[in-house]
Amino acid sequence: MPVSRNPEQQRGRAQVNRAGNRNASSSSLAVPTSSLAGQVVWICPSEEAKDSTQLPVGCYNHPAVILSPCQLNEQVVILIMTSFNGTDLVDKHPNAARARARYLPIHPSSHPDTTDVLRLRDGMTLRKNSYLNISVQHTVRFEILRPYDRTRPTDYYLGVKSYQKLVRLPGFEAIAAQAQTHLAAQIAPQHRRLGLSSFQHRTEPQTPARPSYPRREPTLPSQVPARPGPGTGDGLGGMTLLGMFNYCAEVVRGVWSLGWSR
16 A cells, blocks of 8 residues: 655655755856856855855856856856846846946847847857846856756857957956967867967978079061151152152143043
């Protein structure tokens, strides 16, 4: 016969199972991929952090975006993300443009003062309309970060253009330089594996030398006697004798035809 349990026991078991599931999900760290830049993660609750003074209390148990391309001394730089508990930014700060300027919207959220919108790669969207606080960069230990989605830990990333838009903001120069150095370090082993030299020491291919031929002396044009022009002959006005005879014949013929017509 099935063992009957009273409602109190069933509720107690359900609470234990839920607590176990939460602990299992929170104990798994964010996945350190080849580049962490732009990865969306979840900050653990403050009671799970070994040093809860790394962040203000209100920043724990919130989503965040990693700015650092890799860990440095087991630490990364992050930006805190917030949904304002489902409140739109313009409703949260209706008359404070300076406060609204501290946030950039993440699609499909919008911003009343700017058209800049951050987007996740591959058309992914967050569970809630969220905004990224760009006013403060936080350096935290990587161990307090969890996957944003435990079933798809590496699917939530800012798109390349959105990440570039972030690191070009004033005050993000150090992160931009770190990202550039990390990219160069990733490319160099690929060059070595392919047998390519570095760009700085690359030599341009030499063009083959042009064949040399013996020098030829210039030849002068053949001397052809020039034909006499209109001014080189003998006679009246430079006319030749034959030309003058033809001219007179034409005059006589004209006068004769004129008299005959009369």
